[in-house]
Amino acid sequence: MRGNAVSVGNRYSSRNGNNNNNNYNGRGGGWNNNNGGRGGRGGNRNSWEARGGRARDQQPHSTNNNNMNTSNINTTQQQQQQAEAPPDTEPAIRVLSFYEQGTKISFACYNEDTNEIIFEDTTANNGNDTERVIQNVLLETRPNLILVGNKVVANVPLLDCLTTLPPTGVEGNGGDSNNGNGEGDTGNNNQHQQQGNAQQQNTTTTTNNIPYQLLKSSAFEPRQCRSVILHKLRVLTLMRGQTPMTGNSDNFAHAQNMTGNQNYTAPGMHTNTLPTSNFHALASIINFDSPTLIRALGSLLIYLRNTAFRLEEGFTVTVNSIRRCPASNTYLRLEESTLRTLRIFATDHHPLMSNNNGKGNMKSKEGFSLFSLLDRTKSKSGRERLRQWMVQPLRDVNMIKQRHVGMDLFLHPDCHPSVSLVLERLSDVGSMDAILLRMQRCCAQSNDFLVLGRMLDASYAIIATLSGELRDKAYKLDRENGEQQMDTTDGEQQQQMQEYPSVAYLDELLRRCHVPITRNLRERMASIIDEEVTAETKDHVVIHYGFHEELDRAKETFETLDETLSEVGRQVLAKNEDLISLKVVFLPQVGFLVSIDTRQHAHDEATNTFPNIPEDFEFVFIQENDAFFKSDEMNALDEEIGDLDAFIKDTEAMIVSDLEEEILECESELRSTFSALADLDCILSLAGVAADLNFVKPEIAPAEEGVIYIENGRHPLQELIVDNEFIPNDTVIDNNNRVMVVTGPNFSGKSCYARQVGVLVYLAHIGSYLPADSAKISVMDQIIVNFGDVETCSVPQSTFQRDLTQMAGIMRKATPNSLVLIDEFGKGTAPTSGIAVMTSAMQRLAQSKCKVVCTTHFLEMFSLGLLKDGKDGIKAVQMSIHVPESDEDDAVPLFKLEDGVASSSAGLVCARMAGLNKNVVDRAAGIITALKEGKQVRPLPESVNANSPFQPNVRSAIRLFLAVDSWQDATDEDIDLLQELVGRM
Numbered sequence: 001m002r003g004n005a006v007s008v009g010n011r012y013s014s015r016n017g018n019n020n021n022n023n024y025n026g027r028g029g030g031w032n033n034n035n036g037g038r039g040g041r042g043g044n045r046n047s048w049e050a051r052g053g054r055a056r057d058q059q060p061h062s063t064n065n066n067n068m069n070t071s072n073i074n075t076t077q078q079q080q081q082q083a084e085a086p087p088d089t090e091p092a093i094r095v096l097s098f099y100e101q102g103t104k105i106s107f108a109c110y111n112e113d114t115n116e117i118i119f120e121d122t123t124a125n126n127g128n129d130t131e132r133v134i135q136n137v138l139l140e141t142r143p144n145l146i147l148v149g150n151k152v153v154a155n156v157p158l159l160d161c162l163t164t165l166p167p168t169g170v171e172g173n174g175g176d177s178n179n180g181n182g183e184g185d186t187g188n189n190n191q192h193q194q195q196g197n198a199q200q201q202n203t204t205t206t207t208n209n210i211p212y213q214l215l216k217s218s219a220f221e222p223r224q225c226r227s228v229i230l231h232k233l234r235v236l237t238l239m240r241g242q243t244p245m246t247g248n249s250d251n252f253a254h255a256q257n258m259t260g261n262q263n264y265t266a267p268g269m270h271t272n273t274l275p276t277s278n279f280h281a282l283a284s285i286i287n288f289d290s291p292t293l294i295r296a297l298g299s300l301l302i303y304l305r306n307t308a309f310r311l312e313e314g315f316t317v318t319v320n321s322i323r324r325c326p327a328s329n330t331y332l333r334l335e336e337s338t339l340r341t342l343r344i345f346a347t348d349h350h351p352l353m354s355n356n357n358g359k360g361n362m363k364s365k366e367g368f369s370l371f372s373l374l375d376r377t378k379s380k381s382g383r384e385r386l387r388q389w390m391v392q393p394l395r396d397v398n399m400i401k402q403r404h405v406g407m408d409l410f411l412h413p414d415c416h417p418s419v420s421l422v423l424e425r426l427s428d429v430g431s432m433d434a435i436l437l438r439m440q441r442c443c444a445q446s447n448d449f450l451v452l453g454r455m456l457d458a459s460y461a462i463i464a465t466l467s468g469e470l471r472d473k474a475y476k477l478d479r480e481n482g483e484q485q486m487d488t489t490d491g492e493q494q495q496q497m498q499e500y501p502s503v504a505y506l507d508e509l510l511r512r513c514h515v516p517i518t519r520n521l522r523e524r525m526a527s528i529i530d531e532e533v534t535a536e537t538k539d540h541v542v543i544h545y546g547f548h549e550e551l552d553r554a555k556e557t558f559e560t561l562d563e564t565l566s567e568v569g570r571q572v573l574a575k576n577e578d579l580i581s582l583k584v585v586f587l588p589q590v591g592f593l594v595s596i597d598t599r600q601h602a603h604d605e606a607t608n609t610f611p612n613i614p615e616d617f618e619f620v621f622i623q624e625n626d627a628f629f630k631s632d633e634m635n636a637l638d639e640e641i642g643d644l645d646a647f648i649k650d651t652e653a654m655i656v657s658d659l660e661e662e663i664l665e666c667e668s669e670l671r672s673t674f675s676a677l678a679d680l681d682c683i684l685s686l687a688g689v690a691a692d693l694n695f696v697k698p699e700i701a702p703a704e705e706g707v708i709y710i711e712n713g714r715h716p717l718q719e720l721i722v723d724n725e726f727i728p729n730d731t732v733i734d735n736n737n738r739v740m741v742v743t744g745p746n747f748s749g750k751s752c753y754a755r756q757v758g759v760l761v762y763l764a765h766i767g768s769y770l771p772a773d774s775a776k777i778s779v780m781d782q783i784i785v786n787f788g789d790v791e792t793c794s795v796p797q798s799t800f801q802r803d804l805t806q807m808a809g810i811m812r813k814a815t816p817n818s819l820v821l822i823d824e825f826g827k828g829t830a831p832t833s834g835i836a837v838m839t840s841a842m843q844r845l846a847q848s849k850c851k852v853v854c855t856t857h858f859l860e861m862f863s864l865g866l867l868k869d870g871k872d873g874i875k876a877v878q879m880s881i882h883v884p885e886s887d888e889d890d891a892v893p894l895f896k897l898e899d900g901v902a903s904s905s906a907g908l909v910c911a912r913m914a915g916l917n918k919n920v921v922d923r924a925a926g927i928i929t930a931l932k933e934g935k936q937v938r939p940l941p942e943s944v945n946a947n948s949p950f951q952p953n954v955r956s957a958i959r960l961f962l963a964v965d966s967w968q969d970a971t972d973e974d975i976d977l978l979q980e981l982v983g984r985m
Helices: 127-141 150-154 156-162 187-192 222-232 252-259 291-306 336-341 370-374 380-391 397-411 413-426 432-440 446-482 490-499 501-513 515-528 531-537 549-559 561-575 632-640 644-665 667-693 750-765 799-813 831-848 907-913 918-933 952-963 972-984
Strands: 020-024 031-035 070-075 094-101 104-111 116-123 145-148 213-217 233-235 317-319 321-324 347-349 364-366 583-587 591-597 618-623 626-630 699-701 708-713 729-733 739-743 774-778 782-786 818-823 851-855 874-882 892-899
Touching (some): 094 150, 104 127, 116 291, 213 291, 222 233, 222 291, 291 317, 370 380, 397 699, 413 667, 432 446, 432 644, 446 515, 446 531, 446 667, 501 515, 549 561, 561 583, 561 591, 591 632, 626 632, 708 750, 729 750, 750 782, 750 818, 750 851, 799 831, 831 851
Parallel strands (some): 116 321, 739 874, 782 818
Antiparallel strands (some): 020 031, 070 213, 347 364, 708 774
């Protein structure tokens, strides 16, 4: 890049003249507002250059376009740009919009080279995840401008991640196409700055590390962003009859003449093919239910409309394509619809609105879900970690196998006593994050120190169990399994981790626990805090006797202060015989005073004097019937004793503050320790579920194998609620049998089986054992579903249109390593259209080589030869059912998967089992028989239309006449019957 990189930790300095500037101070800094400054190169010259409707500003300037109130942070050029340089040497725009809310992170980037938008929304549960996501985004997109909101600006750690280059570095042209001199651009991006509806603030900054600019924007309002996406984004690959534009074309407006394509519509020209809202097409790519993604993409479009695309009619942003760019390959991708379909989580809301808590969020709890089934954690941090594991299933084979190693160890019968001790102490582990947060905010309570002490005691007991008895058993088990002998030489440590996996697993846990530091911290806390007294007082931390000598003396003096004051009072009274009585009192901030009763001593109220008071008594104030004085004895007490109460409290507060500092110095070690214990809690929870529900360890295969082999798999939730024994089924999916088409009656368990496959694959990715006899599953990159979703009026789509949108999204997202679950696609339209769309969809998915489990009632796909079993990776299976020979018997679903295609959907059997009226069922059977035999459907019996105004013979003749489509082609039987009916009239 031609510009200097950003030096993290150095102040950004202004080089634009006469501007109100927002400077970012780098790591640990903030945003400072500065006025004035030396005039920068180029002055206030504003110019633009048309490039296919794109305008470029030589210097940032201000206009009144809506909702673009921003402040620029631009990097300067490393060497001066030649004034006569041709426009073709300008580097391409790569604008990245970044938005973060809670654990959700979204970004959208426009690349002018390819004229496309790439986007992603993902989850980051901690700082390491956030840093990894941001690094992957920067490496993938290589932006030269980043749009950020106020929340990102206020988040210093997040801003540090954005202003720090990834480890590989972005050097040279940073991914740009060659611009003639082999260098990228930062200074030239002054030509693509934001236009605001308020006064725009621009800052040019000198940096040393990052080759891009930061632009603070306020254009993240969700409604506006959604509206811009729906009405101002045009994607050519989603529109029929449109030709994608070539990146870096000199003049997009003349692309039609250049290509000779008379059907091409330039982006700046009017077209009737652009709908007022292209929701149906975009919904297959963009998740409109993700608020962070909508804000990131919407703010990007708002910026582009006001800069690069502002010469297009209606400020429409026209791009060749829009695609998803995975920000992380570490986790299995799961969309909200997948989580709902597989019932990973289920929130049950309280039905009473009175329990709304006044915050807009009703009280809720976890319902019957996979999370509630697997959650046997003992600590709050363990429960939160298990939820994080289930939101982010792993794709790394080694990490999954590492969890299996821990479960194997803890499930061994010899380890059960030690596991029981660990589980007992895990219940004492609280939330470390909350305690550290309160200490950082200087609002920690006395109970926080007590809870932290108990947590450290529990961690020390758990660590002692892991490093002692449990590690010895792990060593013994590894030797038995591998028939190896342990060598403790440092040179073969890596080999030991492979030969002794259980020992290596425990050693890794112990390494993360930082035993010496946590033990020293616990001993330090025990030497300072008197936990018994602190637990009794509950309002402040009490310091141990013997820790601070001066504090101990002050406390002893304070405890005997009443006796001391009584003795001093007797001495003063004996010294001054004119006094009848007195009291010695202590008042904070005032000190020790002599108090006398004004009713017992002469008192001149006019002058407020006491004639009989000793001369060394200095009047202080009078309150009701008591007058207060300072004396020599009181001054001596002030010097010797002072304000004991304040001294004690201040000293204890200082000691507690120093202790907080020591605790916060160990923050990283504490977080690491209790993070390891949270992982241990999750492993023990999964192991307990596996032991109680008869789960087995699956074999995890790399993605290249592409297999899903499950023997006698069971649905973990369904088997808990069925009345009888759950019927297990096998699953065989590989590169030769990629698409499994499941047919059968409605009640035969097809949808349950499809969900079962998805749940078992999901469980394998979180490191859990599976409800099956055996399993071998390759890691997948995502699980996508097309199941009947919850109906809503907030989406401008019919049920069938929503079904099609989901299928379009599957076809765009699916890869050879994806698992796709489809339930009765195409049922919302005419049978012919549904069969046609379903058939072509299956063929397309088979070509993409993704793994598919599809349920359907369209048996005609196979009977008509549209799909062939065993060809092109398509495998037909059916759910077996026992159909009765007589109508009086009920059909019995066997819930067992078999090869082949079902003979029928047994719709009448389902109707009869559902309690449908017998006459309706019989009539339906007659219609089916007539259609199969190609005969005319006979009229209804006379009793059905008894309320008709016509006579019975007339009604029969009318029904027969209307039932025949063409009397010219009518059969002799129909003509004779009509004549007979007419003759009876």
